[in-house]
Amino acid sequence: MKQPASLEPGLVIPGRSHGLLDVPRWRFLLSLLVKKELRVRYRGSALGLLWSYVKPGVQLIVFYIAMGKFLGLERGIPNFVIYLFSGMVIVNFFGEVFGNTTKSIVVNADLVKKIYLPRELFPVASVWVAFIHLVPQLVVLIVAALVSGWRPGLLNIAAILGALVLTVVFALGLGLMFGAFNVLFRDAENFVELILMMAAWVSPVLYTWAHVATVIPDSLDWVYKLYPITAAVELNHVGFWIPTAAVAERYPQGTGPLIDSLPMWAGAALVLSVLWLVVGQTVFSRLESRFAQEL
Amino acid sequence: MTRAIVVDHAVKQFTLRHTWSIKEYVVWNLTGRGGELKESFLALDDVSLTVRQGESVGLLGRNGSGKSTLLKLISGVLRPDRGQVGVRGRVAGLIEVGAGFHPDLTGRENIYLNGSILGMTERDIDARLDEIIAFSEIEGRFIDSEVKFYSSGMFLRLAFSVAAHSHPDVFLIDEILAVGDEPFQRKCLERIAELRQAGQTLVIVTHDLNLVSRVADRGIVLASGRTVFDGPIDGAVARLRGEG
Numbered sequence A: 001m002k003q004p005a006s007l008e009p010g011l012v013i014p015g016r017s018h019g020l021l022d023v024p025r026w027r028f029l030l031s032l033l034v035k036k037e038l039r040v041r042y043r044g045s046a047l048g049l050l051w052s053y054v055k056p057g058v059q060l061i062v063f064y065i066a067m068g069k070f071l072g073l074e075r076g077i078p079n080f081v082i083y084l085f086s087g088m089v090i091v092n093f094f095g096e097v098f099g100n101t102t103k104s105i106v107v108n109a110d111l112v113k114k115i116y117l118p119r120e121l122f123p124v125a126s127v128w129v130a131f132i133h134l135v136p137q138l139v140v141l142i143v144a145a146l147v148s149g150w151r152p153g154l155l156n157i158a159a160i161l162g163a164l165v166l167t168v169v170f171a172l173g174l175g176l177m178f179g180a181f182n183v184l185f186r187d188a189e190n191f192v193e194l195i196l197m198m199a200a201w202v203s204p205v206l207y208t209w210a211h212v213a214t215v216i217p218d219s220l221d222w223v224y225k226l227y228p229i230t231a232a233v234e235l236n237h238v239g240f241w242i243p244t245a246a247v248a249e250r251y252p253q254g255t256g257p258l259i260d261s262l263p264m265w266a267g268a269a270l271v272l273s274v275l276w277l278v279v280g281q282t283v284f285s286r287l288e289s290r291f292a293q294e295l
Numbered sequence B: 001m002t003r004a005i006v007v008d009h010a011v012k013q014f015t016l017r018h019t020w021s022i023k024e025y026v027v028w029n030l031t032g033r034g035g036e037l038k039e040s041f042l043a044l045d046d047v048s049l050t051v052r053q054g055e056s057v058g059l060l061g062r063n064g065s066g067k068s069t070l071l072k073l074i075s076g077v078l079r080p081d082r083g084q085v086g087v088r089g090r091v092a093g094l095i096e097v098g099a100g101f102h103p104d105l106t107g108r109e110n111i112y113l114n115g116s117i118l119g120m121t122e123r124d125i126d127a128r129l130d131e132i133i134a135f136s137e138i139e140g141r142f143i144d145s146e147v148k149f150y151s152s153g154m155f156l157r158l159a160f161s162v163a164a165h166s167h168p169d170v171f172l173i174d175e176i177l178a179v180g181d182e183p184f185q186r187k188c189l190e191r192i193a194e195l196r197q198a199g200q201t202l203v204i205v206t207h208d209l210n211l212v213s214r215v216a217d218r219g220i221v222l223a224s225g226r227t228v229f230d231g232p233i234d235g236a237v238a239r240l241r242g243e244g
Helices: A019-041 A048-070 A080-107 A109-114 A121-147 A154-184 A187-202 A209-213 A218-226 A228-241 A245-250 A262-288 B022-030 B067-075 B107-117 B122-136 B152-164 B182-197 B209-215 B233-243
Strands: B003-017 B038-052 B056-061 B082-088 B091-094 B170-174 B201-205 B218-223 B226-232
Touching: A019 A121, A019 A262, A019 B107, A048 A080, A048 A121, A080 A109, A080 A121, A080 A154, A080 A187, A080 A228, A121 A154, A121 A228, A154 A187, A154 A228, A154 A262, A187 A228, A218 A228, A218 A262, A228 A262, B003 B067, B003 B201, B038 B067, B038 B082, B038 B201, B038 B226, B056 B067, B056 B209, B056 B233, B067 B082, B067 B091, B067 B170, B067 B201, B091 B152, B107 B122, B107 B152, B122 B152, B152 B182, B182 B201, B182 B209, B201 B209, B209 B233, B218 B233, B226 B233
Parallel strands: B056 B201, B056 B218, B091 B170, B170 B201
Antiparallel strands: B003 B038, B003 B082, B218 B226
């Protein structure tokens, strides 16, 4: 929009932002919003953040016994519980980022309606909260992996970081878009829950890529592989599961039953996620001017 | 003359939607869009005004005349459908007391949260913390307890105190001058007078005509989304009293 003659230099149009690019300037407020969120979540609880360690720990033990031993899945997939948990950490993280960012604008309606702040602050605060909740799960996973003889190299660590970056970028793009929709139609929240329910089953978390490859036609391979969460889950497998003792023994070449040419697919998924983030931000900016009156 | 706020032929229309679910929306589309799903009304109808730096302006009018909408356009919470709004510098203030407060945080934590929402930096808040607490008259043992244990008066005093020390370039005040008990109200007015003296640009929305005539130089009267008077505050107050 052009600067009209009536506005001399120095006058700015209130309520205009550069989206996510404005967020770093507000990092102090961002840190306070994250602290507030955590405080609210653990209010009145004696164990506080400790609960975040207990839950994944118990979950891991239950999986080990029920799925690994009773269902016998560990016979097909060595160190099954590490395989499962390294995938599930990513799916949980995706769910937390996507779910919370979707709700973030509506939850902060009081602020959005009354004071102008770059509205992207709220989704971004949700991302940091999700990161903090990821830490206990990672700790439990690392302990379990170490017990299973985990010896990661630099590439394995890089794969873990790649998995997290990929998940955040993709989930934030989706979250910005659905967070904006959610202001207009609260149905968005339910829709997102539905997507998240599927997310755990769509990616190779409970099974391996080999199971999928035999079922879906070759011409549709790429759809499955391009889905960013699939790539992130497989990258996390590379990080945590591949370098454990039993797996290294079974698959001496080092790729295991993961999707082939993973670096290429992960790169493609990252490009897709970045594009998606741009789309999400664009939709968010378009709808943002209506937030205060629709909430 | 430096202009601090320019509102140029601003129009703001609100749509009242009668539905909130996609299902209803789809059904409405499928059934041939019978009946009105939306209704709209004009909250601001071609409003223009200019506020100079250092001016203290009262926005007056009956309920629903568009005062708060205009204030929200100036703060950037809402954007005009047509026309332009421009401001110089940082706009902040008390739009609604305690919008940025959280009951589960302590008084001190709320000062930081609310202060940074109003655009203060961490260093600003550190530097003015003692002043803010002193002004709010909240005792030492309460400042580190959670705000949910505060009386409503304490809560309002703290909120006002944070805003009054936030030093924005344009300070907006929406209907919060009746804060706390009488001595504290007097103190608030003194503070506003001080800010005014120091050259702070002020825009005040209120129904309290006695009060606004003491803190504003100029009055703008809105009626049904239009400016019907713009001049000295006494004239504006007389105009409203005349309408009775």
